[in-house]
Amino acid sequence: MKILGIDEAGRGSVLGPLVVCGVAVEEDRVKYLERLGLKDSKKISPKRRLSLSRKIERIAECHTVNITALDIDTLRSRDVNLNEIEKIAINQIIGNSNPSTCFIDSMDVKPERLASELESMHSQLNVVSEHKADDHYPIVSAASIVAKVERDRAIQNIRKTYPDVGSGYPSDPKTIEFLKTLSQETPNELPEFIRRSWATVERILK
CATH class of the missing domain: 3.30.420.10 (Ribonuclease H-like superfamily/Ribonuclease H)
Structure with a gap:
């Protein structure tokens, strides 16, 4: 079995x-x-x-x-x-x-x-x-x-392209900082590996 x-x-x-x-x-x-x-x-x-x-x-x-x-x-x-x-x-x-x-x-x-x-x-x-x-x-x-x-x-x-992503979890300050920087630099061109439907990401993009 x-x-x-x-x-x-x-x-x-x-x-x-x-x-x-x-x-x-x-x-x-x-x-x-x-x-x-x-x-x-x-x-x-x-x-x-x-x-x-x-x-x-x-x-x-x-x-x-x-x-x-x-x-x-x-x-x-x-x-x-x-x-x-x-x-x-x-x-x-x-x-x-x-x-x-x-x-x-x-x-x-x-x-x-x-x-x-x-x-x-x-x-x-x-x-x-x-x-x-x-x-x-x-x-x-x-x-x-x-x-x-x-x-x-x-x-x-x-990380080969984005070295500063951190662990990827909302509790990680490095990940949050990465998302904030990215949203300021290219708000309309976020990479596909980001879960845009997550509340954390939606808050940052506002």
Whole structure:
């Protein structure tokens, strides 16, 4: 039986993609993931994340979906909220990996609602949906790590052209300063990696 862990990186960022990752492995191979001593990607250094990501990819199937800032803005303009956007990626990953059980770090305030919805869409699938699942299940920790590495890679690509973007999160003064400077210099030509539909960006552009 194949099990799947799903997590994301970049959900709250004002720039760059939202990366959703699924890590799938046969149940008898989960022990190899457990031996890596995995935990939430945010608690691991970037260098360690990269090393673990490579090991995870050798042990398991990794399915990543990059939802660009432009995709997010386009869908939000059609009244598709972020949870629904993330679910599009989740359903794609489930379809590609065909697991019997899926462990997921729930973005829904009611994890049981997400589990019920996914089970209704995928027959024969058992869903375990919890908040902070990346702290409790190594397979979700693995997905968290691979997603974060993929997201970090995207931000590094942005930094090649815009070195001062910071982390991309609204809590980062460097990112806010970058957005303010850009909005003053080229208010009508913001790069596509900026999530224009975010309240933080809308406030700065006023």
